[in-house]
Amino acid sequence: MWHLTSRSYKEPDVDHRWMAEALAVMGSFADRSRPSKTAVIRRTNRNCVERFGEGEVAQPSRATAFRALKILERRQPLFRHSTKRIRDMHQRPARPYGKLPCTRPGEYVYLDTTPLDVFAMDPLTLRWLGVQLTVALDSYTKCVVALVVTVGDPKAVDVASVLYECMRPRPAPDYWPAYASWPEHGVPRCILIDPDAIEQARPRRKKAGRAASGPAITPDTIIVDHAKVYLAKHGTSACARLGISMQPARVREPRDKGPVERFFRTLREDLIQHLDGYKGPDVYSRGLDVEKRAFYYVDELEQIIREWVATVYHHRPHDGLVEPGLPDAAFTPAQMYHHGLARGGYIETPSDPHLAMEFLKVVPRTVQHYGRRREKAGVQGRYRRKAARPTQPVPREVQEQVAGVRRSV
Structure with missing residues (x-):
């Protein structure tokens, strides 16, 4: 019979001055190439001798020093992650993370683009293509109000189409379930009834379904990065005409757009990696002969993402949605949108039938x-x-x- 016994892990008995010096040495390599653990140990021993004197700080053995570096790795990553990620982690603020205060839907909307880890095929040229996803995410409800899948880098007209879709959602397909479709937006403030139209008997026509594929939100402020496609004159002029403020995030601060970055990870883990043509997040995670497997066309891939957002993401509890009055309640993005309507009141969207003209490129x-x-x-x-x-x-x-x-x- 085998007896399972637990072993209590004992931390290495190392001088605290040596640990502090080793932590400083590991931090000095944040912007440099990755060294070996032996090089870090040797430099730490040399710095201790230069700073405190010969024999003042006891130098640990090789095995003990390796265990000490493993403990310090939790505070100052150096050996596990890529150097690019280590630089981003080194720039993390020392203060606790905050949250952008929002009081109603549409107050802040994130716009961002990410490459999708899946191959798609062009229906015209029959070539394998890399695609990118551009989304607009509402900060208050965490609803994906607009998205577009492009081949290669998005253009300014793609960003303008995403802004237009925020105000005028696309109609929902007929095969979507009823809970995934949103009611048609745009309730008039006053209704004028023509009595002659009521008295005259007209043949009844079949009422066409006008369900929307997502919520309609008029952004007050959009948060973007410093990519040229977002700061182009095409998009900024459209925002100026519609009274939309544009707030660029800080340079090399991905935490300013944390909600949309987390959505990209959720999309990859819950949908993209289960699709045919998935190629992994990098070349080291790619399978063998991915191109020979089944595939999707670009428009099919976009439709799949839209259906997943409408049927799964919008109706699943979100950990980032918290109501101070109900701290234990779990809200979905769809429920938070209706909660925001009850809390913020009427959300007015432009009623101009030619609203799409405002998002076209202005040419003198x-x-x-x-x-x-x-x-x-x-x-x-x-x-x-x-x-x-x-x-x-x-x-x-x-x-x-x-x-x-x-x-x-």
Whole structure:
């Protein structure tokens, strides 16, 4: 019979001055290449001799020093993680982490992009492509209000489409369950009824379902990083026209956008790694012949992510959603959205039917007496004559004014 006995771990008996010096040596390698444990031990012994004198600090044996470095690894990582992650961990603030105070939905919205650890195929060229995901995450409800999957790096028009989807969600597909669809947004403040339309008998038409795929939120402030795609004139001009503030996060501070970074990890662990074509977070985690397995097209991959967000993520308790009055209650993002409506009141979204025009790129053009020219109209050959023709009718009053100016000249 085997008897299982527990062994109590005994910490190494090392001088506290040697431990403090070893911790300082490990911290000095935060921005440098990774050394070996033997090199750290030798430098620590040399620093102790230079600082305290020969024989003042007892030097531990090799095995004891290795155990001491294992304990110090918890306070100052150096040997386990990648050097890039070690630099990020070294920049962590010494004070406790805080939370961005929010009182209602739409007060702060995070925008961020991440590469997806899965291959997709272009339906036109039939080539394997790397895709990236851009999402808009509400800070108060943790709801994913908009997303887009792009091939390669996103463009400014992709960021503008994400902002537009925040205010005008896409219609939900018919095959989604009822709980995953959101009601159509936009309740008018006043309703005018035409009595003639009520009295006249008209044939009934089948009412089309207008369920939305997500909540409609008008962002007050969007939090972005310093990527050029977010700070481009295309997006900043659209935000200025709609009264949306833009707050860039601090440089090399991923903790400023902690909720959206945590969503990316949840997406990878709960969905992406279970899909066909999953390639792992790095080349060292990639399987053999991933390209020969099943795959998804780019549009199919985006639809799968949208369905998972609507059916799973929005209706699963979120650890980051806490109500001070109910500390033990577990809220889902969908429940927190309705709670925010009851708490913050009416959320007004733009009612302009041509709202999409506000998110288009603004290009300056001059209007001449003959109309306006299109971009790149000055080409050679027969296209020059076609491009020089008026592209829009000129009012008769303008033509008469131009003719009078020519006669006077």
